[in-house]
Amino acid sequence: MELFYFLVFGALTAVVAALELSKTGKDRMNTSSAFNAFKNNYILVYSLMMAGDWLQGPYVYYLYSQYGFGKGDIGQLFIAGFGSSMLFGTIVGSLADKQGRKRACVTYCIAYILSCITKHSPEYKVLMLGRILGGIATSLLFSAFESWLVAEHNKRGFEQQWLSITFSKAIFLGNGLVAIVSGLFGNLLVDTLGFGPVSPFDAAACFLAIGMAIIMSSWSENYGDPSENKDLLAQFKAAAVAIASDEKIALLGAIQSLFEGSMYTFVFLWTPALSPNEEEIPHGFIFATFMLASMLGSSIASRLLARSSPKVESYMQIVFVISSASLLLPILTNFLTAPSKVKRGSISFSGCILVAGFCAFEACVGIFWPSMMKMRSQYIPEEARSTIMNFFRIPLNIFVCVVLYNVDAFPMTVMFGMCSIFLFVAAVLQWRLMMIAESQKPKPQDWTALERSTEAEPLHI
Template identity: 30%
Template structure:
């Protein structure tokens, strides 16, 4: 991140992609496998509850870090056979394929949101002629509070923890996020845009435990790790293609100044 060399930065993103894939696949696969191996379901501990609490705790840590500051090892080995078995599991099961498509589009959009929310809010503020800086730390903490609320709603609303109830939750939050993004692309009022983004973050908080619970129910332990890793590939492609369509700064269309794909003057790069 501190280097001025483009090659070094590209290499950093390459290794960052590998580490992110491991972060979003290895730990979750290990936790689900251990949950079943230890028979923790017999103790009354629901796996979906674990996912909900995990997201809530993650949000709490993020809230604290966003305050304003003005002053057992897996024996599986990676091989071509593993890749083929993982692809066969995905392509041979329509439910897993649906989860993969949803994950690609939803999480890919979430990554784009991470890149552009600050520039979108700054652009909306500039439309009224204000030159005051946005309280980005406070805004980020507000987003994390909304995300934590979404996680809590998932825990409360899916008390039966069935595949159907979790699927309904996932479909609902996906629809709401689509609406929020549509509004964010049209809204020019800073406050309305902020609340639309907060609602989006609340849906993200419900999405992660919902998706994790469905994957734990639909994907077998023996192939879980490789399937999770394969599902990350189209997500990364989605993000790369979407970013290749970005238009920044003064090149952005003046007719939609609050668009999420327009960065403000001196915005994020």
């Protein structure tokens, strides 16, 4: 493995360690022991849930190819997963608000475990069923857990600012450290121990089962809208009205769809971008490096969220601009550097630049998740939180399905350019959100003027 990869990984490791060890009192909040126990319980469960997800990711495509399916069939299976999330996501989100978020989290575990079990079958229909179950589970993962956390946090009377601690720690561990360890553990199962490409799915099912047991034994139930006479259609209408009537909610949904759509497109594009001539690149090590960059971003976010200034609405504009610039790099290197003509050689100079730029993008992803969670906790109404959050995922899933269907129809530079434009639009929408939030802040009373006017008024008896 080339020295360059070790240098990048080592540099990111040193920066993350320095950031974590150098935190001062300003970067931390004084919290209660009850909150710390609650936070640690949630982070443990969330880390187990993300381990169940991360273990599967690197081996889905590989497993399907081992079963003899071609690129077209595998593409259809992936589209089925995103399509399932789009079609059923809002329904399961509404059921989570109505029937209980704890039940929805348990349902996520069951659906994903069943999806893992289907991976043992080489039958196309069985695998398609697994993708549909996985799509439903994904919708619950990105809505029910956050909805349960926010509602339970408020129900227990903890300070609102403490939510950002849980968000940033959950992303730091669940989307960073757990992802790295899961990648290494999956590699151990498949390559070192020789258990085959289905073994990571069995391990994922075990982690999900452990997490489900913790949820069932230690979590209490909470609901969005407790009214018994409101059916699913009424919940959909209420969520749609909330989005249409509050521009802040609509802006959040658009920002989330634009960023996550670009992020999922990046997941499909980074490998061919770094190896246009089939260069030998260590995919697993690069993936671990990206996750380390994401940890760096979440560490930065924890510092930013712990302070009163700058506001999350303000610094996220900068994050979106940086992420937009980082995905412009493949276009710039394509024009400014001569393409390599060496097949299956080592990584090129432009490839090194792209690795650095992609790490910057992953750092932005690490900042995005806890910051977006913070904004959603502020602006989305509690009674329809899961429903609205899954409404946000509808345009996202449509976008990803379109990209997957046409991934070979457009040059890679066009795809990266489209993502860069989307991220710049997200920065503009974030500016608009900040302006609205600032304008709706209650203005401080001019107590001096009020006191003078009171003194000037005659006293009537």
